[in-house]
Amino acid sequence: MDLKVIALFTFLAVALLVPGLQQLILARKKFITDRLKELAGQGGPDGSGRMEKINQDLRHNFFKSLLAHAGRLSPRVLSMAADRRLAEADLPFKGEEFVALAAFCAAGGGVIAVALTGRPELAVMAALAAGAAPFWLVKAIARRRVMLFNGQIADTLLIMANSLRAGFSFMQAIEVVQREMPPPIGREFGRTFRELSLGTPVEEALTSLVKRVKSEDLSLVVTAVLIQRQVGGNLAEVLDKIARTIQERVRIQGEIRALTAQGRLSGTIISVLPVFLVVVMLLINPGYISVLFTHPTGRMMLGAAVLAELLGWILIKRIVRISV
Template identity: 45%
Template sequence: MPLHQIILCTFLACTLLLLGVHRQLTRESREISQRLEKISARTSRQRIKKHPGHEDPPVRWRQALAHLAPIFARFSISQRLEDQLTKADIPLRGEEFLIQVLLAGFCGFFLIFLLTMQPALALASGIAGLFVPFLLLKIARQKRLSKLNNQIGDALVIMANSLRSGFSFLQAMEMVRRELPDPISKEFGRTFQEINLGSQVEDALINMTERVQSEDLDLVVTAVLIQRQVGGNLAEVLDNIAETIRERVRIKGQIRSITAQGRISGLVISLLPVGLAGMMLVVNPEYIMILFNSKAGISMLAGAVVSEIVGILAIRKIVDIEV
């Protein structure tokens, strides 16, 4: 192992050891101080605020990012990122997320450069670190959207039964907000608050569809808007839409089961070269560094990356079946 790696590992090990010993030695004093702070607090809100174990970690992160956020708030990409964060239900502003993206890229570059002392490999890791937050954001948005789509059928059944019981449309929305969990409860709650604050029902429903970007929810809102203009039995309309949405969810589940092998194949094909390169970099770095130090190796890497992208896109096109 090179000398700089030994020094880095030794420094990290000593730092973690000292932190562990200090935490163990001061455990009793911390517990006593926490109990005294809880007893001395006048209200339950002050107790929660003073007690370190109940402090909200995202608040501390946002306070640390607040100093740099105004610099990035001027860019137009901050507003677009904020829209995506809202759709994924991530409590961050666009400029705060952009700062975290830059930090991820810098950390990826710095750590890999310390471990390998290879600028090209560190630069590639830094670029990859820039894309990781966007990938996680997309995964969070798709996960939330899938969960919301699975709840729309139950929400329509609750609304239809509420309308048959004599409730108004707004009371039916309030029933969905109270009975169902997030994320559909939060979205209906936001819409209900907009209406209470003076917005038109049609405008609030359109805002919800733009915020969620769900085809099933678009179908529901379109039916409700048409019914409010031409009249009709809204409960029966919601029942028919709920049946259609449940069938779509069932068919999507069957398609997902049938195409599972193809999706796993795409995942293996995309991760196998990266994993093999990482293993070779650890086991025998001189052997694999030829690819990065010669023109022929760089050309082969470029061809491999292009082939990987083409293969992934082809597999995704095959297994992506619209319903």
């Protein structure tokens, strides 16, 4: 059984690695030639720095090529979903590249677990956890980015309102936000400003901004701006009122997070502790806990425990999640 698991993970790793190596061999010579032509005639004392830059570009080209070619084996639906997640997190990956990266992590986690423990069931658990880890990481990055974005919206609206009162147009107000505000909101408004500069309609550019940043506060702002453009009114005053509303919401949300911190930590510990204990028992005394995986009654008990864990985690999340 161990040999079969090792063979399976080895096959997956090789199947993902070969296309990237093939592309690297075919493209390496052309890439070096193009880079040398680009740098031709740029002699000087910093030549070693340029060669280091070439080496870095080669390593980056290999990594991107490997992920891109391996990612073409992934389902299209999964790649599109990964594209949306990566856009929300503002990460410089394509969906298919990210799916390939997750597959590499899964294969590597399974192989390492088999090599260290020789337990097939532990290898499967390690492969699933390692494959899901990149998706969890991207989700966490996107969530943190939205939190930072929401924390900057109120100041952004005040800047836009003051710019409009000073006689600036709406597009110029967005440019001021791009210059004055730090990332992530400054970067996103800069992208919106470039879209407007290229002739994209305001409605389309703002809708694209909402799709990139899953923020309820931003959605409220964009809705108010689009309505104002249709019916008219004092946009600076509207933005001021929304800014005050958002500031109050941020204050209340901070108080709620402080009051529910203990409950959220308890939910995390309760969810992680059983999995941690199972892994520890598999490492210390595999025979003691293997009955849960081999005996029919043990499998039923394990399934019931997993279901109870999921239900408990969902209930705790719902209890500590208070919408404002």
